[in-house]
Amino acid sequence: MSYRNDIAGFFEGELGLEPGSYDDDELLFSSGRLDSFGLVTLLAFVEEKLGRRLKTAETTLANFDSITRLSQFMAVA
Amino acid sequence: MIIFTIGDMLTRARRLWPDRVFLLSGEREVTFGQLGEMVDRFAGWLCAQGIRAGDRVGVHLQKSPEEIAAMLAIARIGAVWVNLSVHWNARQVRDQAEDCGMRLLVVNPRRAGELMKEVWPDSLEKLVVFGEGTVEGDPARWVAWADAAGELPERPSLPIETDLAAICYTSGSTGRPKGVMLSHRNFVAATQIVSDYLGNTEHDRLLSVLPCCFNYGLLQILTMLLVGGSVVLQRVTMPAELAASLARGDITGVAAVPSIWTPLAAHLAETGQIVRGLRYLTNAGGKCPDAVLAQLPGLFQGAAIYLMYGMTETIRATYLDPELFESKRGAMGRPTINTEIFVVDAEGRPVPCGELGELVQRGPTMAMGYWGRPDASAEKFRPCPGLGKTGETRFCWSGDIVREDADGVLWFVGRQDFMIKSNGVRISPAEIEEVVHHFPGVVHAVAFGAPDPVAGQAVELAIEAGEGGLDLAELRRFCRQKLAGYLCPRQLHLWSGPMPKTGNGKLDVKAVVAALQQAQAAQ
Numbered sequence: 336m337s338y339r340n341d342i343a344g345f346f347e348g349e350l351g352l353e354p355g356s357y358d359d360d361e362l363l364f365s366s367g368r369l370d371s372f373g374l375v376t377l378l379a380f381v382e383e384k385l386g387r388r389l390k391t392a393e394t395t396l397a398n399f400d401s402i403t404r405l406s407q408f409m410a411v412a
Numbered sequence: 413m414i415i416f417t418i419g420d421m422l423t424r425a426r427r428l429w430p431d432r433v434f435l436l437s438g439e440r441e442v443t444f445g446q447l448g449e450m451v452d453r454f455a456g457w458l459c460a461q462g463i464r465a466g467d468r469v470g471v472h473l474q475k476s477p478e479e480i481a482a483m484l485a486i487a488r489i490g491a492v493w494v495n496l497s498v499h500w501n502a503r504q505v506r507d508q509a510e511d512c513g514m515r516l517l518v519v520n521p522r523r524a525g526e527l528m529k530e531v532w533p534d535s536l537e538k539l540v541v542f543g544e545g546t547v548e549g550d551p552a553r554w555v556a557w558a559d560a561a562g563e564l565p566e567r568p569s570l571p572i573e574t575d576l577a578a579i580c581y582t583s584g585s586t587g588r589p590k591g592v593m594l595s596h597r598n599f600v601a602a603t604q605i606v607s608d609y610l611g612n613t614e615h616d617r618l619l620s621v622l623p624c625c626f627n628y629g630l631l632q633i634l635t636m637l638l639v640g641g642s643v644v645l646q647r648v649t650m651p652a653e654l655a656a657s658l659a660r661g662d663i664t665g666v667a668a669v670p671s672i673w674t675p676l677a678a679h680l681a682e683t684g685q686i687v688r689g690l691r692y693l694t695n696a697g698g699k700c701p702d703a704v705l706a707q708l709p710g711l712f713q714g715a716a717i718y719l720m721y722g723m724t725e726t727i728r729a730t731y732l733d734p735e736l737f738e739s740k741r742g743a744m745g746r747p748t749i750n751t752e753i754f755v756v757d758a759e760g761r762p763v764p765c766g767e768l769g770e771l772v773q774r775g776p777t778m779a780m781g782y783w784g785r786p787d788a789s790a791e792k793f794r795p796c797p798g799l800g801k802t803g804e805t806r807f808c809w810s811g812d813i814v815r816e817d818a819d820g821v822l823w824f825v826g827r828q829d830f831m832i833k834s835n836g837v838r839i840s841p842a843e844i845e846e847v848v849h850h851f852p853g854v855v856h857a858v859a860f861g862a863p864d865p866v867a868g869q870a871v872e873l874a875i876e877a878g879e880g881g882l883d884l885a886e887l888r889r890f891c892r893q894k895l896a897g898y899l900c901p902r903q904l905h906l907w908s909g910p911m912p913k914t915g916n917g918k919l920d921v922k923a924v925v926a927a928l929q930q931a932q933a934a935q
Binding site for chain 2: 351368373396
C-alpha cells in the first residue's frame with residue numbers, strides 16, 4: 336500500500352507546503368524546510384496511519400527526510 | 413592579548429590556532445584561519461556597501477559555518493547583527509527587520525523569494541542569499557553569498573566593548589517581540605563566566621544543537637572560540653540523529669533544553685545505548701522533568717550535569733554545581749561569578765530566606781535595554797530601591813518567582829505574568845491572541861501554557877465564540893497559516909457561555925485557565 340498521496344496531502348494541508356513547490360525526493364528536515372514542530376505534527380499523523388506508536392529509533396532522517404523515504408518507511412513499518 | 417570584543421576573540425583564535433579545526437559541519441571542516449578569511453571577505457563587502465558602525469544586518473540561516481561567519485563579520489566592523497530564528501515566517505521576519513531598521517539580510521533562496529514577492533521590509537536595501545535552490549525575484553535586490561566578497565580597508569573602524577553587538581528578539585508579556593540589545597561586553601563577559609564554570613578547554617568538542625538566535629546556543633560557539641576548542645554543527649534534533657552524533661565518541665559537551673533531553677533520554681533507554689566519554693552536559697531554557705533528570709547519570713556515564721538558568725536580557729544568571737546534582741536535583745543553582753542576584757518583594761526589598769520573591773540580577777552580562785522601547789526598557793531594567801546603596805544601580809527584573817533555600821541554592825517557582833515557556837522559548841499569549849482575534853467569530857481568546865512532559869509547557873487556546881458559533885477545524889488551519897509553527901496551539905477549547913471577568917471588567921484569564929486545568933485533571 337502506498338502512503339505517498341496521504342503523506343503529500345498531509346504536508347500540503349497541515350504543514351503549509353504549497354502544491355507544486357516541492358518534489359518527492361526533496362530533503363525536508365535536513366534542509367530546514369520543515370522544522371521540529373512540523374516533525375511533531377507529522378509523527379502524530381504517521382502513528383495514526385500505522386495504528387501504532389513509533390519508536391524513537393525509527394524517527395531518523397533515513398525514514399523521514401523526504402516524501403519518498405517516508406512512504407517507503409511506512410510501507411514496511 | 414586582552415579580549416574586549418567578539419572580534420578580539422576571533423583575532424586571537426586566528427593568530428594562535430590558524431590551522432586548528434573549529435567548526436565541523438557534515439563532512440566539512442573549517443579552521444579558525446579559514447573562518448577568519450570568510451569573516452574578512454564578508455566584512456569587506458559590508459564596508460563596500462556602506463554599512464557603518466551601529467547599522468543592523470540580519471542573519472536568518474540554518475545552522476552553518478556561513479551563519480557564524482556572517483554574525484562575526486557584522487560584529488567585526490562594529491555593525492549590529494540580528495539573528496532571526498528560522499522558525500519565524502516571512503511576515504515575522506519583515507516585522508522584526510522593520511522594527512530595527514535592518515539594512516541588509518542574509519537568507520536562504522526560498523525565504524529570499526518570499527520576501528521579494530510580498531513582504532519586503534521598508535528599511536531593507538538588499539538580500540544576501542546563501543543555500544541551495546534558485547532565487548525568484550528581482551536580481552537588483554539580492555546578491556549571492558559567494559559574490560558578497562570584498563577587502564577590508566587597511567585600518568577598519570573597530571567596535572569597543574560598550575558598543576552594541578547584537579539585537580536578540582524575544583517575547584515580552586504584551587504582543588510583539590522586543591529586541592534585546594547586547595553589547596560586546598555582555599557577550600565577552602558571559603563567555604568568560606560560562607567557560608570558567610564549565611571548565612572549557614581547547615580539548616572540548618561541543619555538539620551544537622541549539623540555534624544561534626538563542627543566546628544559550630550562541631554560547632557554545634563563543635566559548636569554543638575563546639578557548640580554542642571545536643564545535644560539531646548538528647542541524648537536526650531528532651533523537652536518533654543526536655544519539656548517532658554522540659556515538660562518534662569525540663564529543664565532550666552537549667547543551668540542550670528539556671524538549672531535547674526528554675526524547676533523547678527515552679531513545680537511549682529504549683535502544684539500550686549508553687553514552688560514554690561526554691565530559692559534561694547542560695540544561696537551561698526551562699525545568700527538565702525530574703523523571704528525566706533521574707535517568708541522565710545512568711545514560712551519560714561519567715558526565716557532569718549542569719542545570720542552569722538565564723534570560724535573554726542577562727544571558728546567564730545561575731548554575732547548579734554538578735556536585736549538587738543529586739542533592740539539589742531540579743534547582744536553578746547559585747549565581748555565577750561576577751554577577752549579583754537578589755530575591756526581592758515588589759518594593760525591591762530582599763525577602764527572608766525560604767520565602768518567594770522575584771529574582772533580580774545585576775552584572776556585566778546585563779543587556780543595554782530593548783531596541784526602540786524606552787518605556788519597556790525602563791520597566792525591565794531599573795534600580796532596586798529596597799537594597800540600599802547597591803540598589804541604586806540598574807538591575808534586571810526577571811519576572812521569575814524563585815525561592816532561596818538554606819544553602820543559598822535557588823529554586824524556580826513560577827512566572828510573574830502569563831508568559832508561556834515552551835521548548836525553551838518564551839511565548840507571549842498576546843502574540844497568539846492578537847492573531848486569533850482576526851478569525852471571524854472569535855469574541856475572546858486566551859492562550860496559555862498547559863503542562864507538557866517534553867516541552868515544559870505546550871500552547872493551548874480557549875475561545876469564546878460569538879452568536880454564529882465557530883468552526884474549530886477552520887480556526888486550527890487559520891492558526892497554521894498565520895502563526896509560526898511554535899506558536900500554534902496544540903489544543904483548542906471552545907468555551908461554552910461567556911468567559912469570567914475580573915472586578916474591573918477585564919477577562920479573568922486565571923479563572924479560565926484554572927477551569928480548563930481542572931477539567932483536564934478530571935479526565
